[in-house]
Amino acid sequence: MTLYLLLHYWKPNLDIRENRTLLVLAMLVPMIVMVTWGFPGTVGVWAAAGTTAMLGAITPQRPTRFEAALPISGRDIAIARLVSAFAVNVTPILLATATIVAFNRAPFPAFELAASVFISVLAVLLPRLVNTNQLTVTAGGGVTPILVMGIAAGAAILRFSHAQSLALLSVSAVAVGAWWWRRVPEAFQLAPLSVSSRVDHSSDADVSSAADRTRWWHVIRTTMFSKMRVYNCALAIMMGAMGMWQLYLISVIMMEDVWQRARWMQSMPLSHRSRLWMLLTPGFFLPLLLTIIGAQLHIPGHDEFQSVNRSAIGTMGQESRYFDSPTSVSFDYWEQANGAVAPITAPWGETVQPYVIHVFNRTYYNPYTARKASSERFTAWQFERLTTSVFGVPLALKDHDDGQLNPRRLNAQPRMMILNVATALVIGFLFMIGMGFVRWHKSWAHQTIVGIVMVVFMVVPIGVWLFTIVAYGMRQGAMNVLVPLLERQLMNLSPVLPSNNFVVLAFAAVPVLAVYSLLEWQYKNSEMVGPVPKV
Amino acid sequence: MTPPMILEFNDVARSYKKDKPVLDGVTFSMQAGEVVALLGRNAAGKTTLINLAMGMLFPHRGTVRVFGMSPTEEPVAVKKRIGYVSEDQVLPPTSRISEMIAFHRYLYKNWDVALEKELLQRFGLSRNDAKIKELSKGQARQVALLCAVCHRPELLVLDEPAGGLDPAARREFLETSIQLLNREGTAILFSSHNMGDVERLGGRAILLDGGKVRIDSELDALRENTCLAVIPQYAVTNLSDIRNLEGCLGARGGTNEWHAIFRGSPSEVQTRLQTKFNVSAQCQRIPLEELFVELVGGDRTAALK
Numbered sequence: 001m002t003l004y005l006l007l008h009y010w011k012p013n014l015d016i017r018e019n020r021t022l023l024v025l026a027m028l029v030p031m032i033v034m035v036t037w038g039f040p041g042t043v044g045v046w047a048a049a050g051t052t053a054m055l056g057a058i059t060p061q062r063p064t065r066f067e068a069a070l071p072i073s074g075r076d077i078a079i080a081r082l083v084s085a086f087a088v089n090v091t092p093i094l095l096a097t098a099t100i101v102a103f104n105r106a107p108f109p110a111f112e113l114a115a116s117v118f119i120s121v122l123a124v125l126l127p128r129l130v131n132t133n134q135l136t137v138t139a140g141g142g143v144t145p146i147l148v149m150g151i152a153a154g155a156a157i158l159r160f161s162h163a164q165s166l167a168l169l170s171v172s173a174v175a176v177g178a179w180w181w182r183r184v185p186e187a188f189q190l191a192p193l194s195v196s197s198r199v200d201h202s203s204d205a206d207v208s209s210a211a212d213r214t215r216w217w218h219v220i221r222t223t224m225f226s227k228m229r230v231y232n233c234a235l236a237i238m239m240g241a242m243g244m245w246q247l248y249l250i251s252v253i254m255m256e257d258v259w260q261r262a263r264w265m266q267s268m269p270l271s272h273r274s275r276l277w278m279l280l281t282p283g284f285f286l287p288l289l290l291t292i293i294g295a296q297l298h299i300p301g302h303d304e305f306q307s308v309n310r311s312a313i314g315t316m317g318q319e320s321r322y323f324d325s326p327t328s329v330s331f332d333y334w335e336q337a338n339g340a341v342a343p344i345t346a347p348w349g350e351t352v353q354p355y356v357i358h359v360f361n362r363t364y365y366n367p368y369t370a371r372k373a374s375s376e377r378f379t380a381w382q383f384e385r386l387t388t389s390v391f392g393v394p395l396a397l398k399d400h401d402d403g404q405l406n407p408r409r410l411n412a413q414p415r416m417m418i419l420n421v422a423t424a425l426v427i428g429f430l431f432m433i434g435m436g437f438v439r440w441h442k443s444w445a446h447q448t449i450v451g452i453v454m455v456v457f458m459v460v461p462i463g464v465w466l467f468t469i470v471a472y473g474m475r476q477g478a479m480n481v482l483v484p485l486l487e488r489q490l491m492n493l494s495p496v497l498p499s500n501n502f503v504v505l506a507f508a509a510v511p512v513l514a515v516y517s518l519l520e521w522q523y524k525n526s527e528m529v530g531p532v533p534k535v
Numbered sequence: 536m537t538p539p540m541i542l543e544f545n546d547v548a549r550s551y552k553k554d555k556p557v558l559d560g561v562t563f564s565m566q567a568g569e570v571v572a573l574l575g576r577n578a579a580g581k582t583t584l585i586n587l588a589m590g591m592l593f594p595h596r597g598t599v600r601v602f603g604m605s606p607t608e609e610p611v612a613v614k615k616r617i618g619y620v621s622e623d624q625v626l627p628p629t630s631r632i633s634e635m636i637a638f639h640r641y642l643y644k645n646w647d648v649a650l651e652k653e654l655l656q657r658f659g660l661s662r663n664d665a666k667i668k669e670l671s672k673g674q675a676r677q678v679a680l681l682c683a684v685c686h687r688p689e690l691l692v693l694d695e696p697a698g699g700l701d702p703a704a705r706r707e708f709l710e711t712s713i714q715l716l717n718r719e720g721t722a723i724l725f726s727s728h729n730m731g732d733v734e735r736l737g738g739r740a741i742l743l744d745g746g747k748v749r750i751d752s753e754l755d756a757l758r759e760n761t762c763l764a765v766i767p768q769y770a771v772t773n774l775s776d777i778r779n780l781e782g783c784l785g786a787r788g789g790t791n792e793w794h795a796i797f798r799g800s801p802s803e804v805q806t807r808l809q810t811k812f813n814v815s816a817q818c819q820r821i822p823l824e825e826l827f828v829e830l831v832g833g834d835r836t837a838a839l840k
Binding site: 206207208210211212213214215216217218219220222223261263264266267268269270271272441442444445446447525527528 | 550551552553586589591592593595610611612613614615617619621624625626627629630631632633634635636637638640641642643648651652655660661662663664
C-alpha cells in the first residue's frame with residue numbers, strides 16, 4: 001500500500017495496475033508485515049485480507065484486443081487471467097509464510113494462510129461477477145473490498161472461531177467460484193464500459209430542467225469523492241478504533257488523488273481558499289473525523305476498541321509467542337530505562353523481570369509486566385496499576401475478564417482528543433506543505449532544493465516508519481512505535497496544561513492555525529503543471 | 536475610440552527547467568472583440584501562455600494583465616469574465632450534464648439560460664442527461680464549450696479546443712464559438728495546429744517560436760504581405776546572408792535551394808534578392824499552412840551546417 005502510494009505520488013502517471021512486478025512488490029510489504037506480526041486475534045487476518053481484497057479488486061482485468069482476438073474460448077481466457085491474478089494475490093502470502101518459517105519464530109500459520117487464500121478467491125472473483133461479459137470491473141467491483149471487509153467484520157464481531165471463519169470463507173469462495181464459472185461467456189466484448197454496461201433511464205430527462213432541480217454541490221461531491229474513498233473511510237474508523245493515527249498520514253498522501261481530480265476546477269472562478277477546502281474536506285478532514293469517531297467506538301460486551309490491551313506489544317522472543325498477558329499494553333505506556341532494567345517488586349516482595357524492547361538504541365520496558373509464571377495476585381496488582389494509567393481508575397482483573405467493566409480510555413476523552421487532533425492536523429498540514437513544495441511556482445528553477453525537501457518530507461518519514469515496522473515489528477513485536485512515542489509526549493503535556501478544556505483547545509489551535517496559514521499561502525502560490533492524468 | 540485592452544503580456548518569461556525558458560520576453564496585447572490565434576510547433580509555449588493568462592501559472596518574469604488585473608492576484612474577478620476550454624480539460628467523469636450546468640449557474644450569476652437551452656438543442660444534448668464519461672469526445676467538448684460560453688464571457692480562451700474532433704464536429708465547435716460570441720464583442724484567444732481553423736476564425740495570428748513572438752500580424756496582412764522565395768544554393772552559400780536581409784522572417788535549407796519567407800509582395804522580394812545576390816529567385820504567395828511550415832518546420836539545424 002505504502003509502496004503503491006509512493007509510486008503514485010512520485011510518478012502520477014504510472015499506473016501500478018499495469019505493472020505486475022510492482023503490484024506484487026506493493027502487496028508483499030503489507031503481507032509480510034501482517035503475517036509476520038503473527039495475526040493477533042482475528043484483526044490481523046482481516047487487515048491482511050482487506051489489503052489483498054483491495055489490491056485484488058484493482059488488478060487489471062479487461063481483456064486486451066490481443067486476447068479477445070485469439071481463437072480461444074472465453075473460459076480459457078478467463079482461466080488464464082484468473083491464474084495470473086491468483087499468482088499476484090497468493091504469491092505474497094506464500095512468501096510471507098516462507099519468511100516466518102525462515103525466522104523460525106512461530107508455528108506454521110495454517111489458518112491464516114488458508115483464510116488469506118480463500119479471501120483472495122473472493123477478492124478476485126467477486127469483481128468479475130458484476131459483468132462477466134466483459135471480464136472487467138464495473139462500479140460494483142469497487143464494493144467488493146467493503147463486502148469482504150463486512151463479512152470479516154461480522155465474523156469478528158460474532159466471535160467466530162478459526163474453524164467457523166474458515167468454513168464461512170471456504171463455502172463462500174466455492175459458491176462464488178461456481179457461480180462465476182457458469183456465467184463466463186464464450187466470447188468477451190471490448191465495447192466501452194460506460195456505453196455498454198447499463199442503460200440509463202434518466203437520460204431522457206430535459207437537461208435544463210434537471211439542472212434546475214440539481215444542487216450546485218453535486219459536482220463537487222462527484223469530483224472529490226471517489227468510490228475508493230469509501231474504503232478509506234471504513235479504514236479510518238477501524239484505525240481510529242485501534243488507536244493507529246498514522247493512517248491519517250496515509251490519507252494525506254492520498255490527497256494527490258483528490259488534487260488531480262479537482263484539477264479541472266482551476267479555470268473556475270473559485271478562490272484559492274475554496275479550492276483548498278474542497279481538497280481538504282474529503283482528503284483531510286473527513287478521515288480525521290472518522291478517525292476520531294473510530295477512537296470513540298465502544299461496543300458494550302466487546303471491549304476490543306477501548307481495551308487496555310489495544311495495540312499491545314507482543315511478547316515475542318521473551319515469552320511463549322501466544323501467551324496472552326493481561327498486562328500487555330501499547331508502546332505509549334512503556335517506560336524508558338536508564339541503564340539496566342531493574343525487576344519490578346510488588347509490596348509483598350514478589351518480583352518480575354519486565355519485558356524489554358530496544359527502539360532507536362534505547363531500552364524500554366513494560367512497567368506493568370506480569371509473566372506466565374507470575375502469581376494471580378501479582379498479575380491483579382499489575383493490572384490495577386495498568387488500568388489506572390489507561391483508564392484513570394483501577395480495575396479488577398476479574399471484572400475486566402467478564403467484560404463487565406470496560407470504561408473509556410483516557411486518550412479517547414476530549415482533552416487528549418484535542419491534543420491528538422491538533423497534532424494530527426499540524427503533522428498533516430506540514431506533510432502537505434512538503435508535498436506541495438514541488439508545485440510552488442518558484443520551485444521550478446531550484447530542482448535540487450525541491451528534491452531535498454521532498455526527500456525530507458516524504459521519503460524520510462515514510463522510510464523511518466517502514467523501518468520501525470520491519471525492524472521492531474518483525475523482530476520484537478512492536479509494530480507501532482512512532483505514534484505511541486508521540487502519544488506519550490502528549491500524555492506528558494496534558495497535565496502541564498490548565499484543567500479547562502477550552503483553554504487547551506485555544507492552546508492547541510495556535511500551531512494549527514499557524515501551519516494552516518502557511519499551507520494556504522503555499523496553495524495560493526502553487527500551480528499544476530505536467531500532463532493531465534485520467535481521473 | 537480604441538477598444539479597451541483586455542489582455543496584456545509584457546516581457547513575460549516562463550520556464551520549467553532552469554535556463555530553458557519556454558517563453559522568453561513575450562510581449563503582445565489584445566483588444567476587446569479581437570480574435571487571436573496562437574500558432575507554433577509542439578512545445579512552443581502556446582499552452583503555457585494560455586495558462587499564464589488564466590492565472591494557472593505564474594510568470595517568472597514580466598507581467599500579465601487581464602482586464603487590467605493580475606490573474607494570479609485576483610483570480611476570481613478575472614475568471615468570472617473568462618470562458619475556458621482546453622483539449623486536455625478532464626471534466627469530472629461521473630458528473631451528469633445537468634450537474635455541470637447547475638454548478639456553472641451557481642458560479643456565474645449572469646448565466647444565460649436561453650443560450651444554454653439553445654446550445655443543448657444545437658448539440659443534440661437537450662434530452663440526454665448523461666454522465667461525462669458516457670459522452671463521446673466531441674460531446675464532452677461541446678459540454679465544456681457550453682459551460683464556457685453561457686455566462687457570455689468577455690474573453691473566450693480556447694486551448695486546442697477542437698483537437699481530436701472529426702472535421703464536422705470541429706467546424707460545428709468553432710462556428711459556435713464565433714457565431715455566438717465574437718459577433719457580440721467577445722474576444723477570443725485560441726491555440727491551434729490546424730491552419731484551416733485559424734483561417735476560418737480569421738483575426739490575428741501570433742506565431743511563437745523559440746519562446747518569442749516571431750510573427751504578430753492580421754491574417755489578411757500576413758497572406759497579402761508575405762511570400763516564399765526559393766533561392767538556389769549555388770547563388771548564396773551562406774544562409775545567414777539571407778536571414779540578415781531586410782524583411783526576412785525566416786529561412787531554412789532545402790535540397791539544392793534555400794527557402795525563405797519575406798515580408799512584401801513577390802515582385803518586391805524578387806527585386807530585393809536580384810539586387811543583393813544577383814540571382815533570379817522564385818517568389819510566390821503561399822497558403823497559411825505552408826507559411827507556418829516554412830517558418831517553424833524542417834530540419835533547420837542541418838541547414839545551418
